[in-house]
Amino acid sequence: MSDVVNYVTDRNVGVITVDNPPVNALSQAVRQGLLDAIRVAASDKTEAVIIHCAGRTFIAGADIKEFGKPHAEPLLPDLLNEIEASEKIVVAALHGTALGGGFETALACHYRIALASAKVGLPEVKLGLLPGAGGTQRVPRLAGVEAGIDLMINGSPIPARSAAELGLVDRVVEDDLLGAARNYAAELLDRDAPVRRTSELPVADVDESVFAAASVAAGKRARGQTAPQRIIECVRNATSMPFAEGQSRERELFSESMQDPQSAALRHMFFAEREAAKIIGLERDTEIREVKSVGIIGGGTMGGGIAMSFANAGFSVTLVEINKEALTRGLSIIDRNYEGSVKRGKLSTDIAAECRGRIGGATDYAALADVDLVIEAVFEDPDLKKDIFAKLDKACKPGAILATNTSYQDVDAIAAATSRPQDVLGMHFFSPAHIMKLLEVVRADKTTDEVLATVMSLAKRIRKVAVVSGVCYGFIGNRMLEGYFREAQLCLVEGGTPESVDAAMFDWGMAMGPISVADLAGLDVGFKARQALPEAERGDPAANRVPDALVEMGRLGQKSGTGFYRYDAETRKRSPDAEVHEIIEREAAALGIERRSIAAQEIVNRLVFALVNEGIQILAEGIAQRPGDIDVVYVYGYGFPAWRGGPMHYADSIGLSTVLARIEEFRERFGEENWKPAPLLEKLVGEGRTLAAWAER
Numbered sequence: 138m139s140d141v142v143n144y145v146t147d148r149n150v151g152v153i154t155v156d157n158p159p160v161n162a163l164s165q166a167v168r169q170g171l172l173d174a175i176r177v178a179a180s181d182k183t184e185a186v187i188i189h190c191a192g193r194t195f196i197a198g199a200d201i202k203e204f205g206k207p208h209a210e211p212l213l214p215d216l217l218n219e220i221e222a223s224e225k226i227v228v229a230a231l232h233g234t235a236l237g238g239g240f241e242t243a244l245a246c247h248y249r250i251a252l253a254s255a256k257v258g259l260p261e262v263k264l265g266l267l268p269g270a271g272g273t274q275r276v277p278r279l280a281g282v283e284a285g286i287d288l289m290i291n292g293s294p295i296p297a298r299s300a301a302e303l304g305l306v307d308r309v310v311e312d313d314l315l316g317a318a319r320n321y322a323a324e325l326l327d328r329d330a331p332v333r334r335t336s337e338l339p340v341a342d343v344d345e346s347v348f349a350a351a352s353v354a355a356g357k358r359a360r361g362q363t364a365p366q367r368i369i370e371c372v373r374n375a376t377s378m379p380f381a382e383g384q385s386r387e388r389e390l391f392s393e394s395m396q397d398p399q400s401a402a403l404r405h406m407f408f409a410e411r412e413a414a415k416i417i418g419l420e421r422d423t424e425i426r427e428v429k430s431v432g433i434i435g436g437g438t439m440g441g442g443i444a445m446s447f448a449n450a451g452f453s454v455t456l457v458e459i460n461k462e463a464l465t466r467g468l469s470i471i472d473r474n475y476e477g478s479v480k481r482g483k484l485s486t487d488i489a490a491e492c493r494g495r496i497g498g499a500t501d502y503a504a505l506a507d508v509d510l511v512i513e514a515v516f517e518d519p520d521l522k523k524d525i526f527a528k529l530d531k532a533c534k535p536g537a538i539l540a541t542n543t544s545y546q547d548v549d550a551i552a553a554a555t556s557r558p559q560d561v562l563g564m565h566f567f568s569p570a571h572i573m574k575l576l577e578v579v580r581a582d583k584t585t586d587e588v589l590a591t592v593m594s595l596a597k598r599i600r601k602v603a604v605v606s607g608v609c610y611g612f613i614g615n616r617m618l619e620g621y622f623r624e625a626q627l628c629l630v631e632g633g634t635p636e637s638v639d640a641a642m643f644d645w646g647m648a649m650g651p652i653s654v655a656d657l658a659g660l661d662v663g664f665k666a667r668q669a670l671p672e673a674e675r676g677d678p679a680a681n682r683v684p685d686a687l688v689e690m691g692r693l694g695q696k697s698g699t700g701f702y703r704y705d706a707e708t709r710k711r712s713p714d715a716e717v718h719e720i721i722e723r724e725a726a727a728l729g730i731e732r733r734s735i736a737a738q739e740i741v742n743r744l745v746f747a748l749v750n751e752g753i754q755i756l757a758e759g760i761a762q763r764p765g766d767i768d769v770v771y772v773y774g775y776g777f778p779a780w781r782g783g784p785m786h787y788a789d790s791i792g793l794s795t796v797l798a799r800i801e802e803f804r805e806r807f808g809e810e811n812w813k814p815a816p817l818l819e820k821l822v823g824e825g826r827t828l829a830a831w832a833e834r
């Protein structure tokens with residue numbers, strides 16, 4: 138048959154096997170192979186056909202690497218219509234993750250059998266697309282309109298048993314999938330089961346309000362995104378149009394979504410997330426150390442969440458605090474977090490108890506004598522951290538990895554406080570650490586490849602998206618944030634309000650506005666960090682006047698009930714605070730600033746281009762390996778909209794010459810101090826190149 142599709146007959150059953158590692162994606166060769174096989178089966182002596190896959194999974198979708206390239210025949214919708222049109226029963230045998238075009242292939246078959254461990258789903262929306270091979274027309278015919286919309290808008294895979302309850306899978310078996318599929322085909326033939334074409338099934342009618350409600354819900358859940366609305370339109374068509382007409386409209390909307398910059402951004406993010414796991418210059422087979430047990434120093438906001446991340450992934454964890462009282466407090470924060478996860482249905486009571494059971498406490502470093510990894514998460518005080526690393530150097534076994542969760546500090550200096558700097562690096566989690574997916578892995582000067590590779594593989598095991606950063610103040614994320622927050626504060630004193638600055642960034646797509654983020658993190662954190670710096674390194678004084686004034690008034694943000702906003706003690710709901718408006722006007726007057734109305738677009742440009750400019754400087758210094766890594770940091774750690782692709786992809790999408798022109802304009806207006814274009818940006822504009830092309834070098 139072909140390299141990637143094989144067809145064999147066994148008595149009266151034909152078996153088509155797709156074998157295209159790593160995930161049997163529907164490349165042109167697979168599509169051609171399937172078409173050839175189904176045509177051979179159509180004319181041979183078999184009475185039924187099974188489609189299944191070799192390797193770890195059934196087809197996990199169209200080949201995303203082919204997107205954006207000219208269409209190659211056979212086109213998937215046509216292939217699937219031909220499979221469905223077969224006069225012989227076609228059974229799909231599912232294992233692993235049958236996703237996107239892969240699940241649509243199964244839906245075009247007449248019957249579906251799956252392993253209980255299998256999952257099925259239509260994640261196209263996560264790529265800014267829609268199921269473009271009949272999925273939006275076939276799913277409602279099997280599972281109904283509401284379940285169908287939910288499956289396609291949500292985009293997350295569901296277990297085979299849930300799919301069976303929805304009518305999307307006909308039989309679920311524990312093992313021996315191919316054997317069970319053969320028996321199932323034989324049983325269907327024995328009872329003369331019909332060739333059941335999904336496209337010929339009726340769609341249960343629903344009230345128009347279902348679509349209106351789904352559209353509003355999607356507008357909230359996937360704010361600013363276009364794909365969900367196109368999916369809802371397709372499903373509505375399924376209830377009002379014949380299959381062929383509904384499918385041709387689906388194809389039009391699919392092409393529209395493929396051209397949409399949002400899809401280009403989300404596809405970029407798909408590959409950027411996977412590229413980030415690869416360390417340039419490190420062999421894929423670099424030796425890694427075994428890690429079973431973990432010690433956490435400091436059971437505060439971060440320590441507790443980090444402990445849960447490891448316990449939830451099966452590691453035994455020892456939390457070390459300064460004294461019994463602090464330890465009790467730290468463990469009770471963890472208990473509350475687990476209760477919250479059970480209440481929200483994220484974890485079952487049993488699983489929560491099992492995970493909690495893996496976390497022990499101590500106040501003596503002797504408890505860490507045999508652990509494989511230690512992560513320090515005490516106060517952001519460089520001397521305290523060095524002192525602790527010197528103690529860990531004595532207490533921990535040779536070969537233990539020593540990591541710091543510092544947000545800003547010099548990891549090389551911390552490593553130098555030990556006799557084993559080769560075993561030291563940064564593991565910078567994000568708050569809340571048991572929820573946020575991002576992990577900045579800070580490679581220090583002497584960190585060995587083995588230690589780095591070990592921590593990168595650990596990140597996958599604790600379900601984090603890891604990005605490697607070099608050592609500099611604030612690493613990738615927090616360093617770029619300096620300019621972003623500076624411009625947010627300057628827009629405030631120049632004429633904005635907390636509400637207007639936040640609204641501009643929220644409406645642009647940020648998960649939360651910068652002023653609300655400052656209140657959430659605690660205004661005292663930034664204040665203490667500034668106080669720890671020499672005056673000259675504290676940045677533009679105009680940007681610090683208002684937050685410093687608020688902290689001096691005891692307004693620390695959410696944690697003290699007031700900051701830039703006022704917070705309801707019960708609901709934590711934030712509301713504007715007239716007193717803060719007065720403080721801003723007072724500080725602006727003291728700075729001799731005449732306040733003016735500032736357009737939302739100017740706020741967006743200043744904050745986003747400050748990010749971009751610093752990001753490009755970070756790339757030039759080699760602190761980040763590639764532009765995509767910076768995009769992953771901002772999307773997974775700072776609420777940057779994935780459908781804009783992260784700051785670097787966004788800059789390329791609007792054109793680096795436009796970015797440079799804006800930055801030069803700001804330099805004219807606000808000065809070189811804050812707006813010095815990154816030399817690499819000027820170079821790339823001069824050469825007419827993008828960041829993506831630069832990264833290919």
Ligand code: T1G
Nearest residue numbers: 159162197198199200201202236237238260268269270411
């Ligand atoms: N196309 C091309 N390459 C793919 C791929 C795909 N669909 N899925 C995965 N890969 C590559 C990936 O880049 C990586 O490569 C390797 O496989 C392992 O992936 C018409 C239009 C299947 C759950 O969105 O969700 O069908 O980095 O590291 O963690 O309606 O991959 O090793 O070189 O992620 O075990 C819809 C996308 C497409 C599913 C496995 N399908 N894939 O996760 O491994 S749109 C999807 C995944 C579509 C139709 C439309 C996951 C996975 P490399 P991995 P994993």
Ligand code: NAD
Nearest residue numbers: 435436437438439458459463514515516517543544566568
């Ligand atoms: P926190 O104040 O909530 O907790 C620090 C804990 O360390 C306290 O419980 C304290 O008792 C304990 N501690 C202090 N000295 C100790 C010692 N000698 N031995 C054992 N325990 C000791 O602080 P946090 O917000 O969890 O921050 C911890 C670290 O994580 C800091 O370096 C911070 O910069 C970093 N970080 C914080 C965040 C965040 O959003 N809060 C995010 C990422 C990184």
